[in-house]
Amino acid sequence: MRILIVGGxxxxxxxxxxxxxxxxxxxDRENQVEFIxxxxxxxxxxxxxxxxxxxxxxxxxxxxxGLAGKIRSMIQLPKAxxxxxxxxxxxxxxxxxxxxxxxxxxxxxxxxxxxxxxxVQEQNSIPGITxxxxxxxxxxxxxxxxxxxxxxxKKKCRITGNPxxxxxQEVSDRQVSLEGPLTLLILGGSQxxxxxxxxxxxxxxxxxxxxxxLYFIHQTGEKDEKGVALAYQExxxxxxxxxxxxxxxxxxxxxxxIIGRAGAMTLSEITALGKPxxxxxxxxxxxxxxxxxxxxxxxxxxxxxxxxxxxxxxVLADRIRGxxxxxGRLTDMGNKAGALGRRQAAEKIVAACYQMVDEKIGFKxxxxxxxx
Numbered sequence: 001m002r003i004l005i006v007g008g009x010x011x012x013x014x015x016x017x018x019x020x021x022x023x024x025x026x027x028d029r030e031n032q033v034e035f036i037x038x039x040x041x042x043x044x045x046x047x048x049x050x051x052x053x054x055x056x057x058x059x060x061x062x063x064x065x066g067l068a069g070k071i072r073s074m075i076q077l078p079k080a081x082x083x084x085x086x087x088x089x090x091x092x093x094x095x096x097x098x099x100x101x102x103x104x105x106x107x108x109x110x111x112x113x114x115x116x117x118x119x120v121q122e123q124n125s126i127p128g129i130t131x132x133x134x135x136x137x138x139x140x141x142x143x144x145x146x147x148x149x150x151x152x153x154k155k156k157c158r159i160t161g162n163p164x165x166x167x168x169q170e171v172s173d174r175q176v177s178l179e180g181p182l183t184l185l186i187l188g189g190s191q192x193x194x195x196x197x198x199x200x201x202x203x204x205x206x207x208x209x210x211x212x213x214l215y216f217i218h219q220t221g222e223k224d225e226k227g228v229a230l231a232y233q234e235x236x237x238x239x240x241x242x243x244x245x246x247x248x249x250x251x252x253x254x255x256x257x258i259i260g261r262a263g264a265m266t267l268s269e270i271t272a273l274g275k276p277x278x279x280x281x282x283x284x285x286x287x288x289x290x291x292x293x294x295x296x297x298x299x300x301x302x303x304x305x306x307x308x309x310x311x312x313x314x315v316l317a318d319r320i321r322g323x324x325x326x327x328g329r330l331t332d333m334g335n336k337a338g339a340l341g342r343r344q345a346a347e348k349i350v351a352a353c354y355q356m357v358d359e360k361i362g363f364k365x366x367x368x369x370x371x372x
């Protein structure tokens with residue numbers, strides 16, 4: 001089968017797409033997967049390293065741009081649509097799967113126009129504008145969070161969870177260490193998060209008496225790497241500091257507790273692996289979706305949360321001291337996180353895509369009658 005997977009620009013879009021591509025290939029080595037991505041360097045770097053075939057599509061987003069930027073983006077859309085039609089004619093895909101982001105729009109619309117079975121996969125609890133619009137015309141909508149169905153035609157929705165890469169599915173569970181140092185994994189996304197970095201460094205001043213009981217693995221981003229590493233060193237804490245952690249499986253396996261943002265893929269990974277976490281949502285995420293993502297875990301007892309505006313001196317240090325005093329609470333939190341995990345999300349989505357193709361769902365069924 002020939003499959004087009006469309007999206008990119010951020011790791012949150014790209015890594016679920018890779019997970020689904022792996023699942024398509026695992027199902028049938030004869031499958032041909034082609035990615036349609038943005039022109040951002042991240043897309044070509046990540047896909048090139050993994051040996052996937054891809055093509056960039058020239059198109060820009062409209063949201064949060066000035067008038068000139070909006071006009072420029074609008075002018076590009078008809079050309080992007082024509083380019084999408086040309087790509088479809090060349091590749092002749094049997095199914096098109098969008099993972100969100102502005103590049104998804106013209107390609108999925110072109111697929112709909114050509115009567116090709118199409119679907120979108122939404123990673124967040126509150127969908128982005130592109131997927132909301134495409135949800136009206138595609139045949140299936142794959143959702144990560146319960147409750148997101150309200151944004152789409154309900155008959156099209158399937159709750160699958162977010163696809164995680166093959167290496168995460170193969171990880172064995174690891175319980176919280178009851179003896180020895182408690183290992184904290186600090187994540188601020190692929191670019192790091194200065195506010196989280198600073199909060200952790202500030203907490204070190206109040207944790208001096210517990211330095212032998214703590215071990216930090218910290219992804220800082222490039223700008224803060226040297227400063228954060230120096231702070232750990234000067235204050236005498238055991239640590240590994242990296243601008244970017246390329247082997248996230250190793251980092252998760254090594255850790256007892258996660259401190260980080262509440263991006264959809266981070267939550268999917270920590271629930272799949274049954275990890276307890278303290279979530280600090282990025283306050284400027286679109287539609288405040290990170291806080292909504294985080295609350296889904298907090299309400300289940302699977303995570304703790306601090307809003308960035310609430311991180312005052314001593315708050316984070318108090319939380320860490322509490323974890324040291326009651327590691328059993330972390331074990332319970334991790335077990336509840338694991339109960340929410342969906343390791344087989346990619347396989348479920350692939351099976352549904354095969355069903356779409358087998359049923360030969362057409363234009364009239366998806367637009368007029370709905371999808372069973």
